Amino acid sequence: MEQVIANGLYLGAQYALIALGLTLIFALMNVLNFAHGQMYVLGGFVVYQVYGLMKLPFVVALVAAAATLAVLGALLERFLFRTVIRRSEREESTMLLAAGIAYFLDAAILLMFGEKQRGVHKIVSGVFVWDNLILPWDRILVAGLAVLFIVAFILMMQYTKPGRAMRAMAQDRTAAQLMGVPVQFYGLVGFALGAMLAGLVGGLLVTITGVNSGIGGPISIKAFMMVMIGGAGVTGGAIAGGFILGMLESVGLTVLHAYGDLTYLAIFVAMMIFLAIRPNGLMGKPWG
Amino acid sequence: MTDPILAVRDLTKRYGGLTAVNEVSFDVQEGEILSIIGPNGAGKSTIFKLISSFVTPTRGEVRFRGEVVSGLAAHVVARKGVVRTFQETTIFKGMTARDSVIVAHHLRSRASLFGFFFGTAAARRDEDAFGRSADEILDFLGLGAVRNELASNLPQGHLRALGIAIGLAADPKILLLDEPFAGMNVDETNQAVEMVRAVRDRGVTCLLVEHDMAAVMKISDRIVVINFGVKIAEGTPAAIRADEKVIEAYLGVEDESIGL
Amino acid sequence: MLRMVPLPRFAGEETGACCFPPPCSEAKRGRGTTRRVVEGARRSALGYLGDEPMSRTQGAGRAAAVAVFLAAVFVAIPWAIASTGRTDLYYTLSSVALLAIASGGVWLTFYIGRINIGQGAWALAGGYASAVLVATYGWSFWLSLPAAGLICAFASVLVGLPILRLRGVYFSMVTLVLTEVARLTALALPITNGARGITSIPTPGPIRLFGLTIVPAFDSLAEPNRAFYFLSAAMMTLCFAGLWRLVHSRLGQLFAALRQNEDLASSMGVNVPLLRVVAYAISSFLGGVGGAIFVAIAQSIYPSSFTINDSVNFMLNCFLGGLGFVFGPMLGTLVLYFGWDLLFQTGPYQLLIYSGSMILLMLVLPNGILSLLNLRRRAP
Numbered sequence: 001m002e003q004v005i006a007n008g009l010y011l012g013a014q015y016a017l018i019a020l021g022l023t024l025i026f027a028l029m030n031v032l033n034f035a036h037g038q039m040y041v042l043g044g045f046v047v048y049q050v051y052g053l054m055k056l057p058f059v060v061a062l063v064a065a066a067a068t069l070a071v072l073g074a075l076l077e078r079f080l081f082r083t084v085i086r087r088s089e090r091e092e093s094t095m096l097l098a099a100g101i102a103y104f105l106d107a108a109i110l111l112m113f114g115e116k117q118r119g120v121h122k123i124v125s126g127v128f129v130w131d132n133l134i135l136p137w138d139r140i141l142v143a144g145l146a147v148l149f150i151v152a153f154i155l156m157m158q159y160t161k162p163g164r165a166m167r168a169m170a171q172d173r174t175a176a177q178l179m180g181v182p183v184q185f186y187g188l189v190g191f192a193l194g195a196m197l198a199g200l201v202g203g204l205l206v207t208i209t210g211v212n213s214g215i216g217g218p219i220s221i222k223a224f225m226m227v228m229i230g231g232a233g234v235t236g237g238a239i240a241g242g243f244i245l246g247m248l249e250s251v252g253l254t255v256l257h258a259y260g261d262l263t264y265l266a267i268f269v270a271m272m273i274f275l276a277i278r279p280n281g282l283m284g285k286p287w288g
Numbered sequence: 289m290t291d292p293i294l295a296v297r298d299l300t301k302r303y304g305g306l307t308a309v310n311e312v313s314f315d316v317q318e319g320e321i322l323s324i325i326g327p328n329g330a331g332k333s334t335i336f337k338l339i340s341s342f343v344t345p346t347r348g349e350v351r352f353r354g355e356v357v358s359g360l361a362a363h364v365v366a367r368k369g370v371v372r373t374f375q376e377t378t379i380f381k382g383m384t385a386r387d388s389v390i391v392a393h394h395l396r397s398r399a400s401l402f403g404f405f406f407g408t409a410a411a412r413r414d415e416d417a418f419g420r421s422a423d424e425i426l427d428f429l430g431l432g433a434v435r436n437e438l439a440s441n442l443p444q445g446h447l448r449a450l451g452i453a454i455g456l457a458a459d460p461k462i463l464l465l466d467e468p469f470a471g472m473n474v475d476e477t478n479q480a481v482e483m484v485r486a487v488r489d490r491g492v493t494c495l496l497v498e499h500d501m502a503a504v505m506k507i508s509d510r511i512v513v514i515n516f517g518v519k520i521a522e523g524t525p526a527a528i529r530a531d532e533k534v535i536e537a538y539l540g541v542e543d544e545s546i547g548l
Numbered sequence: 549m550l551r552m553v554p555l556p557r558f559a560g561e562e563t564g565a566c567c568f569p570p571p572c573s574e575a576k577r578g579r580g581t582t583r584r585v586v587e588g589a590r591r592s593a594l595g596y597l598g599d600e601p602m603s604r605t606q607g608a609g610r611a612a613a614v615a616v617f618l619a620a621v622f623v624a625i626p627w628a629i630a631s632t633g634r635t636d637l638y639y640t641l642s643s644v645a646l647l648a649i650a651s652g653g654v655w656l657t658f659y660i661g662r663i664n665i666g667q668g669a670w671a672l673a674g675g676y677a678s679a680v681l682v683a684t685y686g687w688s689f690w691l692s693l694p695a696a697g698l699i700c701a702f703a704s705v706l707v708g709l710p711i712l713r714l715r716g717v718y719f720s721m722v723t724l725v726l727t728e729v730a731r732l733t734a735l736a737l738p739i740t741n742g743a744r745g746i747t748s749i750p751t752p753g754p755i756r757l758f759g760l761t762i763v764p765a766f767d768s769l770a771e772p773n774r775a776f777y778f779l780s781a782a783m784m785t786l787c788f789a790g791l792w793r794l795v796h797s798r799l800g801q802l803f804a805a806l807r808q809n810e811d812l813a814s815s816m817g818v819n820v821p822l823l824r825v826v827a828y829a830i831s832s833f834l835g836g837v838g839g840a841i842f843v844a845i846a847q848s849i850y851p852s853s854f855t856i857n858d859s860v861n862f863m864l865n866c867f868l869g870g871l872g873f874v875f876g877p878m879l880g881t882l883v884l885y886f887g888w889d890l891l892f893q894t895g896p897y898q899l900l901i902y903s904g905s906m907i908l909l910m911l912v913l914p915n916g917i918l919s920l921l922n923l924r925r926r927a928p
Contacts, residue, residue: 340815342811342815361821362811362815363815363817363818363819363820364817366814366815366816366817371816372815373815374815379809380804380805380808380809380812381808382804382808383804383808387801390801391801391802391804394798394816394817394818405793405799411798415798454812454816457816458815458816458817
């Protein structure tokens with residue numbers, strides 16, 4: 001039992017961080033970033049390259065992953081999304097663009113890193129044992145780092161000037177603009193930040209589960225689910241959604257252990273029923 | 289007094305701990321223009337949504353011709369003849385003025401939708417009738433010249449008129465107008481006032497929610513005043529003008545000129 | 549014992565390699581001069597037909613365009629294929645037609661203002677429905693085809709009632725998940741035979757009326773693929789004619805009203821939830837029919853026959869063709885499918901170039917290919 005909860009919390013911390021990035025981009029730009037999972041994969045491969053192959057310290061690798069993704073996110077916003085949003089008659093067109101970018105990153109990652117599953121050696125070894133609970137130290141460290149990033153993100157959104165500006169933008173873009181918030185600039189910052197968060201989780205998790213070029217799409221779908229459960233565009237919702245999905249998976253895979261895929265079928269169906277009752281998720285505002 | 293066309297009884301709406309509307313009751317008589325006024329945030333809009341059934345009351349009820357309509361789906365209430373317009377210039381942006389009004393005739397159609405799919409005789413008859421009726425309504429509201437313009441290209445004043453035209457096309461017995469004079473200058477307001485009178489003269493009872501006191505005083509047969517979700521006064525414009533509670537409510541909450 | 553929690557597995561992983569391959573990856577690779585002719589003919593037909601809903605234009609030009617389209621699809625293409633001997637194109641073009649039917653359904657949900665990324669679920673459901681009816685219960689394919697469509701329509705009413713209340717991205721994300729639900733259900737149910745799928749499905753039998761054979765049994769034909777081409781093309785023509793009529797009827801006007809403003813529509817007495825479900829049911833019907841014929845051609849179906857990638861591609865077909873045009877999905881499917889095929893020779897760079905050009909196309913024509921028509925119309 002403790003084991004299941006611990007696993008759930010560990011998963012939840014990662015998931016929450018993934019969902020935060022997705023929900024940030026959605027809140028600021030009204031863009032559903034299909035390429036979020038691919039950004040995660042890219043972050044994993046950067047760490048694989050820097051930490052695994054070049055043998056530099058893990059911290060350096062993680063910073064490299066964050067920086068790479070932040071730059072990529074900024075470039076995507078500046079040169080692709082901004083243009084399409086301006087020229088398109090329907091804002092849904094950004095979904096096509098995002099899907100195209102997802103394909104593109106998939107292809108680029110496949111060309112650069114091949115299709116093999118890649119892993120790196122553990123960042124710390126050893127296992128934490130307490131009564132019935134057994135957890136490897138590296139998982140604890142990774143979960144701790146994820147929580148640290150989440151807290152840092154919340155503090156930044158709450159107390160810094162860019163954070164306040166972005167919150168205002170998420171509330172009401174037009175009003176924020178009228179109040180003198182440079183919305184274009186913060187759109188770019190938000191996109192970079194969202195991509196960076198995806199890269200950070202990828203960089204963290206590659207030390208435990210490894211990474212391969214094919215998991216981008218499935219990660220995106222998970223991120224969508226968390227955001228739906230919690231409510232799109234809301235920080236608290238993303239965190240709640242992440243922890244709920246992590247816990248559901250942990251419990252589900254234990255209880256329905258023998259049935260494998262049924263766990264996900266059950267989670268999906270439960271989520272659809274939940275959304276039928278609460279169309280905006282736990283904390284979301286009405287959309288549209 | 290005859291039976292009211294619309295009876296509001298003990299209408300209450302709570303959002304969490306907040307009571308937006310508290311035990312409001314009033315009647316609307318057939319053929320009158322009744323206005324609901326009150327300071328910003330007094331609960332007018334909530335009452336409006338409750339009557340048009342876009343929101344379900346926590347307690348109390350709305351009766352249309354003696355039949356309880358609160359709690360029914362919004363489109364069902366509209367079919368019975370309680371039709372609302374929207375405060376924002378909410379229209380079908382991608383359609384022409386005429387097409388918007390034709391679509392709004394939907395309720396009057398006798399042919400089935402599948403009849404329209406296959407173009408049966410009944411459907412074509414309806415189609416022609418709707419076209420004529422739409423033209424009549426557009427002319428009636430002074431929109432004849434712009435009937436083939438895309439709604440998104442129309443100026444503000446025409447949009448309001450189009451909103452009313454769409455409402456009229458749905459064949460209302462009572463038309464609920466949400467702040468029909470908001471954001472208008474004096475000339476535009478005077479025109480809009482004439483428009484609402486003309487609608488009433490067609491035999492459509494009008495219920496307004498409005499902020500513009502001057503226009504309300506000019507147009508209304510009776511006025512209901514709401515403050516903090518509670519009805520504080522009801523009566524003719526003259527009576528309302530003299531009511532101390534009303535003056536207090538307005539002057540106490542806002543220092544904006546209210547044109548008394 | 550330490551229990552590792554594995555990262556969950558989704559569709560793409562089983563097939564290995566990359567996660568988002570477009571659906572046509574197993575298609576026979578076809579190239580040839582005929583294609584350009586074909587494409588040109590179709591496009592000219594589209595040029596006349598593809599009209600913004602609600603506007604009324606001249607009937608004569610439209611009739612001519614329909615005639616050109618029919619002649620191209622049912623005479624010129626078969627003739628060109630016969631004279632060049634490129635019979636593999638029958639299979640390719642059948643696939644395009646069937647994917648276009650399913651995309652047409654997605655387009656209809658776009659038309660009521662919902663972004664549907666779940667058509668793969670209904671294509672899969674329709675495919676399984678037909679496969680089970682034919683292979684397990686011995687139905688005629690011709691009966692199973694409408695049955696598959698109706699089963700999908702009925703099921704989509706049940707699913708649609710709750711999820712159509714969701715708007716914007718919520719609906720999109722739920723439909724995306726729906727595709728996974730369909731796949732996992734197919735894996736779990738006994739009647740669908742799990743991961744092994746249903747194979748060796750008999751080809752369509754004959755249709756006889758009053759002792760006359762109207763359609764011969766497909767396995768008695770020298771070129772069953774040609775028969776499948778005619779079947780697919782005829783179904784596509786029928787479905788899009790129906791869709792066109794629908795959009796230009798009162799129902800279509802009401803759908804457009806829903807898209808533009810659901811609250812206003814309901815204030816006029818329009819039963820918004822009902823109409824939404826009707827549109828979704830028609831959409832799913834088209835998905836089911838497309839899937840059922842696909843299965844008849846492939847003679848097999850697996851849980852991975854239609855995946856999330858297909859769902860995304862159905863949506864992309866609509867976007868690419870242009871959402872303002874009934875015939876957009878047809879053009880979008882054709883271009884995406886052949887574009888993908890054409891890039892086969894670039895080997896490992898196929899997906900890179902494909903997605904790169906998709907991104908470029910979005911930058912240049914964010915409102916779809918057929919939006920070029922609007923530019924031309926506005927110019928003079």
